[in-house]
Amino acid sequence: MLHRLIEEFHTVNWSLDIAERYRELMDDEEHHSDESDVPIYWKEDREPTIDKLVDEVVEMLENYRGKDYNRDANVILSESKFMLKVGRNVFSGTVDQIRQNDNGEFTLLDFKSSKFPPNQTFLDVDYQFGLYSLACWKGVFKLPDGTMKMLEIPPDKLRIVYYHLRDHIPYKRNGKGFQAGDERGDPRKFTSRTRDQLKVLKRDVGAIASNINRGVFPRNPGTINCPACAYSAICIGDSRIDGLSAHQIKSIETLNLPMEEAA
Numbered sequence: 662m663l664h665r666l667i668e669e670f671h672t673v674n675w676s677l678d679i680a681e682r683y684r685e686l687m688d689d690e691e692h693h694s695d696e697s698d699v700p701i702y703w704k705e706d707r708e709p710t711i712d713k714l715v716d717e718v719v720e721m722l723e724n725y726r727g728k729d730y731n732r733d734a735n736v737i738l739s740e741s742k743f744m745l746k747v748g749r750n751v752f753s754g755t756v757d758q759i760r761q762n763d764n765g766e767f768t769l770l771d772f773k774s775s776k777f778p779p780n781q782t783f784l785d786v787d788y789q790f791g792l793y794s795l796a797c798w799k800g801v802f803k804l805p806d807g808t809m810k811m812l813e814i815p816p817d818k819l820r821i822v823y824y825h826l827r828d829h830i831p832y833k834r835n836g837k838g839f840q841a842g843d844e845r846g847d848p849r850k851f852t853s854r855t856r857d858q859l860k861v862l863k864r865d866v867g868a869i870a871s872n873i874n875r876g877v878f879p880r881n882p883g884t885i886n887c888p889a890c891a892y893s894a895i896c897i898g899d900s901r902i903d904g905l906s907a908h909q910i911k912s913i914e915t916l917n918l919p920m921e922e923a924a
């Protein structure tokens with residue numbers, strides 16, 4: 662819904678009433694969403710929770726609109742679907758926003774509303790951003806008129822921004838180095854990819870896709886993802902290895918080698 666509002670700022674009405682439109686979208690989502698496997702659960706007394714959510718959204722998006730670098734942006738694509746062929750595999754996804762800058766270069770923005778932004782190392786190695794960069798160069802994007810088009814933006818002409826929307830929510834109290842009412846800093850966390858990095862990415866994702874096609878999903882434990890993981894109960898112990906054939910286990914061993922080399 663946040664993405665939809667940002668898209669509407671740039672394509673329909675920059676000054677739209679955020680709270681009113683957000684409540685409309687929430688209502689649509691609740692009653693008409695086709696994502697039946699992702700229901701929205703509310704506590705019994707839902708109004709205070711919704712009011713708090715709406716207040717946060719208004720703060721984030723009012724301050725988004727307050728920035729010259731957003732208001733003056735030349736947005737060329739919003740919520741645009743893409744397809745990208747890497748070896749024998751086809752990847753698809755949706756890019757939140759692409760802007761063309763005054764110098765002819767481009768910026769791809771990925772809007773996030775999670776509590777904490779990742780660190781710079783994560784941004785520099787994350788597969789999602791690597792695939793976005795490759796898609797802007799070699800993939801095809803769906804344009805608003807429904808046609809598909811290659812953007813042919815080489816990686817050295819593309820900056821990628823992890824846009825941490827929560828940095829627009831002002832501090833509620835004074836603290837060390839900040840006052841109540843201050844925003845939390847620049848929400849734009851920058852990264853980019855080089856041509857060499859994209860070469861390595863292709864080998865990496867090819868190896869991962871081969872694993873997936875064989876039904877092999879190596880664990881990816883982490884202090885942030887595991888505590889919040891809905892699958893942790895079935896991930897523990899040897900249970901998954903028990904479910905694999907000798908052939909699949911052999912595949913893991915042979916595929917891990919190229920993955921390590923690629924890394």
Ligand code: SF4
Pocket residue numbers: 880881882883886887890891892893896
């Ligand atoms: S517990 Fe979840 S997040 Fe952690 S490794 Fe297993 S599947 Fe991945």
